[in-house]
Each structure stands twice: as structure tokens, then as C-alpha cells.
Amino acid sequence: MVICSVLAIFSLFSKAMASARERTFIMVKPDGVQRGLVGKIIKKFESKGFKLVAMKFTWSSEEHLKKHYADLAGRPFFPGLVKYMSSGPVVPMVWEGLNVVKTGRVMLGATDPKDSAPGTIRGDMCIQVGRNVIHGSDSVESAQKEINLWFDQKELIAWQPAVEAWVYED
Numbered sequence: 703m704v705i706c707s708v709l710a711i712f713s714l715f716s717k718a719m720a721s722a723r724e725r726t727f728i729m730v731k732p733d734g735v736q737r738g739l740v741g742k743i744i745k746k747f748e749s750k751g752f753k754l755v756a757m758k759f760t761w762s763s764e765e766h767l768k769k770h771y772a773d774l775a776g777r778p779f780f781p782g783l784v785k786y787m788s789s790g791p792v793v794p795m796v797w798e799g800l801n802v803v804k805t806g807r808v809m810l811g812a813t814d815p816k817d818s819a820p821g822t823i824r825g826d827m828c829i830q831v832g833r834n835v836i837h838g839s840d841s842v843e844s845a846q847k848e849i850n851l852w853f854d855q856k857e858l859i860a861w862q863p864a865v866e867a868w869v870y871e872d
């Protein structure tokens with residue numbers, strides 16, 4: 703009985719720890735870079751309390767972007783999407799924290815900026831769906847795939863922010 707309770711508490715604790723370590727893939731798109739929005743976008747994730755795990759500044763190839771957007775290969779906008787995404791440098795990042803995938807999507811706002819709420823990144827910083835400044839993973843599974851596509855394991859930095867105890871209650 704006592705052992706069962708201890709195990710139950712331990713399992714709840716490790717579940718909470720696992721979701722606190724959830725990771726998402728966020729990328730400032732070429733229009734976000736060209737328009738000088740990189741700092742503003744990073745600031746939103748930093749001030750929310752999420753932890754930066756990896757980041758780079760890179761100009762991606764059409765071939766790589768076709769892999770990133772493989773799920774959308776059949777859509778009519780796919781060729782234009784790949785061309786736009788490879789038209790300039792981007793800032794791919796990995797952010798970590800409790801429910802970061804879902805919360806990240808909320809922070810981005812709806813795919814089409816005309817439907818994105820004010821206060822969200824897309825709601826405040828762009829106008830058209832084909833120039834919507836930022837990408838964010840839509841599930842934990844796609845986050846994992848996208849992180850592996852854009853980063854080597856050694857580029858994911860293990861560190862403990864000094865403020866962590868002031869962001870999470872336990």
C-alpha cells in the first residue's frame with residue numbers, strides 16, 4: 703500500500719518533470735528576419751519564461767525546406783512556400799518548458815494573420831498568410847521531427863537558467 707502510494711507520487715512527479723522538459727521548434731521566417739523582428743520574437747519567448755535550448759542563423763536550401771514541409775507537398779501553395787522560405791536567412795530555435803508546444807502555437811496566433819488575435823506574434827506583426835513571419839511545431843511529435851531535421855544533438859544545450867525556481871512552483 704505504502705509502496706503503491708510512493709510509486710503513484712513518483713509517477714505524477716516524473717510526468718510533471720517530463721512536460722516541463724517539453725520542447726518545440728520555432729523559426730523566424732525570411733520576412734521576419736528582413737523586417738528586423740528577430741529580437742522582438744525572441745523576447746516574447748524569453749519573457750514568457752521558456753528556456754532557449756538551441757538557435758542558429760542560416761540560409762536554408764529548397765531541398766531542406768521540402769523535407770521540413772513534406773506534409774504540405776500536395777498543396778497548391780507548396781512551391782511558393784518553399785521558394786519564400788529559401789529566399790533569405792532564417793532563425794531556427796528550440797525552446798523548452800511546460801506545455802511549450804501548445805503555448806507556443808497560441809503565442810504565434812492563427813496561420814492566417816487575418817484570423818490571428820491581437821497580442822499574438824502573427825496578429826501583431828504581419829498581414830498575409832504567405833508572409834506570416836514565424837513557424838512553430840503543431841505537436842510534440844512534429845517538434846521532435848523538426849528539431850532533428852534542423853539541429854544536431856550536440857547543438858541542443860543542456861543548462862539550468864538561474865531563474866528557474868521563480869518560473870516553476872516545483
Ligand code: DAT
Nearest residue numbers: 774779783812813831832834836837838840
Ligand atoms: P502553420 O504554419 O500555422 O503550422 P501550416 O502548417 O498549415 O500552418 O502551413 C505552413 C505554412 O504554409 C503557413 O505558415 C503559411 C503557408 N500556408 C498555409 N496555408 C496557406 C495558404 N492557403 N496559402 C498560402 N500559404 C499558406
Ligand code: MG
Nearest residue numbers: 837838839840
Ligand atoms: Mg504547420
